Amino acid sequence: MPMQYPLICTRGVIVFPGQEIVIDVGREASLKAVENAQDNYESKVCLFSQKDMKVENPNINDIYGMGTLCEIRHVRRFDKFLRIKFRGIDRVELNSWTKGSLSDLADISIKKSIFQDELEEVALIRMIAQSFENMTHIEKLFPKELMIELSKGMGPDVLTDKAIQAFPLTLDRKQQYLETLGINDRLEMLLQDIEKEKKMTEVEQKINETVKERIDQSQKDYYLREKMHAIKEELGDIVQQDKDIENIRKRLEENPYPDYIKAKVKDELSRYEMLPMASGETGIIKTYIDWLMDLPWWQETKDNEDLNLAQSILDEDHYGLEKVKERIMEYLGVKQMTNSLKAPILCLVGPPGVGKTSLAKSVARALNRKFVKMSLGGVRDEAEIRGHRRTYLGALPGRIIQGMKKAQVVNPVFLIDELDKMASDYKGDPSSAMLEVLDPEQNSLFSDHYIEESYDLSKVLFIATANYLENIPPALQDRLEIIQLSSYTEVEKVHIAREHLLPKQLKENGLKPSQLKVSDEILLHLIRYYTREAGVRQLERTIGTICRKTVLAILKDGKKSITLTKKLVKEWLGNEKVDYGKKEKKDQVGxxxxxxxxxxxxxxxxxxxxxxxxxxxxxxxxxxxxxxxxxxxxxxxxxxxxxxxxxxxxxxxxxxxxxxxxxxxxxxxxxxxxxxxxxxxxxxxxxxxxxxxxxxxxxxxxxxxxxxxxxxxxxxxxxxxxxxxxxxxxxxxxxxxxxxxxxxxxxxxxxxxxxxxxxxxxxxxxx
Incomplete structure (x- = not known):
């Protein structure tokens, strides 16, 4: 027989017949329904549960079709809500939802439990009682009162409804119990859930035993940290550490790092995740991961394959030095012909100032490669080359790896300056560490103490420089392709001064070429009597001095242009500084x-x-x-x-x-x-x-x-x-x-x- 009662929609709560439950009621429609029930319906209301708890104003499609007719037993009033104790009376089916003048009304039909096969019912009750007895920790699931009532022979319909109230089931499963009218069907469902819970309990016990055996302090910390991490995620409080980890994982996926580097980074990352941000080790691990990921592993520049252009660049930057240029052109030619070639390791040996370092820069420009430089002058610690082990505080990779990170490619031109100036002391012999770097047969698997993983240096074009070949250890000499650079001739120095040094100094001192005129004869005079060197450094400084004197003469004395003469040179630079050995004028005895x-x-x-x-x-x-x-x-x-x-x-x-x-x-x-x-x-x-x-x-x-x-x-x-x-x-x-x-x-x-x-x-x- 259809009836009407005020309607309340509940969120996450299902009430069974015979159950007493306290629910906070706060929505306006629900408050009206409670008031209407108390005034006009003998304090009776219908409770129907929402399918989705997030819906604020549900309609008939947002609630389940089966609910509970309840009696309002007690009401406690607060500012914005009512705390009400309900008692379930009967299962009811929703026929329609009516908008009443005082509140929403539900047109319902009462649904009674259906008794089925009696023999089967008794068997099911026995099985349920047996299952209850075999369950461990049953007091956590069912109150003692329920167990006492069960032993007294509780009715099967009441048994299922009471058991479900304390059972840890999902909302959907509880709704199934509410909608199932057959008592035997409900008993079967209860038996299934009891057996399922028994298995869950067994699994939990097994896991707990395993965990107890294996767990130590660090695992406890890890568990708590993961829990804390989950809480922070829920609160939206994502810390910097999580962003770093996310960025690193993203870089690993997006870039073609070698497999062994990916494995190493993931291994270090898992350690990094386990440590709190306040730990001193997090910074060390993060720095190590950054070094691993910032090093070039696959990045490469394409070499300039235009041999004529390369030759013209070398000639433009340096006058003379034919042997070195020829060797570089040979390297380019063979590389172009074979499409794969181990880079040679060249060593330019010659007096100071002849252009060894600038020639290496010129080679990088001619090849269209990145250029990096490492000076070995005064290096006496092996760790400068191979790096420190990570166990040391403030450990860093060696200069080779630092140079590769700076280059950002695997095939730069790498200048090793002052190879003959290395020293050795109790911290080790850096020249021995250089053997691995400068050996073409070994440097494809160069090992740095800090990086720990092998690094391929075979594509790097190493160019070393030295003043004295004798100061380079024989074992190291054996691995180098030695190219001797002799001192410049006077003719070469005049050409270099005319084409390179004079234009450079004019530009640096803000002069136009027309403001200072220097003949080749005067340049030769400067070379012979004011410089004594194999290279051109002192000559460049001397030309710079003349340029500065010219600037002063133009600004101070108002001259427009100056032609340099021997008289002016003597006035500006003083008497001749160099007196070269002169031959005897007459034949002499002895x-x-x-x-x-x-x-x-x-x-x-x-x-x-x-x-x-x-x-x-x-x-x-x-x-x-x-x-x-x-x-x-x-x-x-x-x-x-x-x-x-x-x-x-x-x-x-x-x-x-x-x-x-x-x-x-x-x-x-x-x-x-x-x-x-x-x-x-x-x-x-x-x-x-x-x-x-x-x-x-x-x-x-x-x-x-x-x-x-x-x-x-x-x-x-x-x-x-x-x-x-x-x-x-x-x-x-x-x-x-x-x-x-x-x-x-x-x-x-x-x-x-x-x-x-x-x-x-x-x-x-x-x-």
Whole structure:
């Protein structure tokens, strides 16, 4: 029989017949329904549960079709809501929703429970009672009163409704119980849920036992932290750590990092997640992850394959240096032909200021590659190269890895400057650590202590620079492709000054080319008398000084343009600062012009010999090193053995002291190239024959009178040319080095190869 009662929609609550429950009522429609029920319906209302709790103003489609007719037992009033105790009476089915004048009304039909097969009902009740007895922790699910009533033989319809009230079921499942009228059907459902709960309890017990066995303090912390993390997410309080983790995971997915790097980052990330932000280790792990991800693993620049363009860039930046340019062009050509090539490891060796470092930059520009530089001057700690282990506070990768991070590509031009300036101490030998970096066979798997994962350096074009090849350890030399850069000739220096240094200094000092005119003759004057160097650094500084003086003259004296003259140079720069060795004007007895190779290039020096009465002693002065002292002894003994051939009385050695002096006594001198010069000076002194003034010589001598080859022939030849020497005696084995000597020098000087001292004396002494 249809009836009407005020309607209340509940959220997340289902009331069963016989159940007493307290519900807070706050919506306006619900408050009206309660008031209407109390006034007109004997405090009876219908409660229907919403399908979606979020709906604020539900209609008939938003609520379940089966609800409960309830009686209002008690009302407690608050400011904005009523707290009401309801008691369930009967299941009711909603027929329609009527908008009444005082409140919404539900047209309902009461639905009674249906008794089914009696035998089956008894069996089900027994099974449920048995299940209750076997359940552990049953008191957590069902109150004691329910268990007592069950033992007394509670009615099956009441049993299901009471049991469900305390059972941990979802809203949908409870609604199914409410909508199921068959008692046996409800009993079967209850039995299923009890069995399901028993299995859940067993699983929970098993998990708890396993966790208890394995759990330690860090896992507890992890569990609590995860819980805290979930709470923060619910509150919208996402901390910076979570954003960092999200960004790192995103970068890993989006970029083609090697698999072993991805695995390493994920491993470190899991440790990072477990630690609180306040922990000191989070910063260390985050820094390590950043290093791993910021290093270039696949990024690469494309090489310039236009060989003519590369050649023109190299020529534009540097005058001369043909061997280096040729080697770079060979590398480019072979790489283009094979499409894959291990980068060579070049080592440019030469005096300061000849353009080693700037040449490396020029190579990077010609190849269209990134350029990075690392200077090894004064490095004495192996960790500077290989990095520190992460166990140390403030650990960092080595300079190689730092350079690669700075380059951001796997194939930069990497300049290792001052390779010969490395030192070693108790912290290790950095030159040994460099072996792995500069070995083409090993550097594809370079290992940095900090990064821990192998890094491929095989695509890097390493260019090392050094002033002295002797200071590079032999094991390291063996792995390098050595390219010697000699000092510049005067002609080359004039060209460099004209094409590069003068325009650069004019621009830096704000001058136009028309405001300062410098002829090649004046540039040569500056090179000869105001600089003494193998390179062009001092020359550039001298030109810079002249430019500044010009600026001052233009602004202060009102001059529009200045033409540089020798007189003006002397006025601005002072007297000539360099006095190169000059040849003798006349043929001299006992004085020979020798050739020397210094860090500033070549120079000539006079070796003087004098005899006087004494006891046969040999006196050496001029700050000579051990090698030159030995050369003097060898020369004297050779002359004693062949005295008669040279027209010398053998007895004179017993009563004569011989003094050999190398001028500029304050300057230390050493090297294996003064043997023939000393021999000639001694023979000339002892037999009285003068030595040709326009002749110079170089070479080492043996006790048998053989002339041995020397180094630095190009620099020595340039010095002789500068001094006006017309003939040079060179060891026969040095003939192959004549190809390196500039043509203008070969045109002005006659080179005479000699293989023994007799040939030297035939050419040097005036008959």
């Amino acid at each position: 004085t020979v012009t020798g050739l020397a190779y210094t860090s500033f290039g070549g120079d000539i020096l006079q070796i003087e010999a004098q005899k006087f009465e004494g006891k046969g002693q040999l006196i050496l002065t001029g700050q000579l090193g051990d090698v030159m002292k030995e050369s003097a002894s060898i020369a004297l003994d050779y002359i004693k053995a062949h005295a008669k051939e040279f027209g010398i009385d053998p007895k004179c050695f017993e009563k004569t002291d011989i003094h050999i002096h190398v001028p500029e006594g304050a300057v230390p001198k050493d090297g294996p190239s003064a043997g023939v010069t000393m021999t000639t000076a001694l023979v000339s002194c002892l037999n009285g024959k003068p030595v040709k003034a326009n002749l110079a010589m170089t070479g080492e001598v043996t006790l048998r009178g053989n002339v041995l080859p020397i180094g630095g022939l190009k620099e020595k030849s340039l010095a002789a040319h500068r001094s006006g020497i017309e003939t040079i005696l060179i060891p026969k084995d040095n003939t192959k080095d004549l190809d390196d000597i500039p043509q203008e020098v070969k045109d002005a000087i006659t080179f005479i190869p000699v293989s023994n001292c007799k040939q030297v004396l035939q050419n040097a002494l005036v008959n």
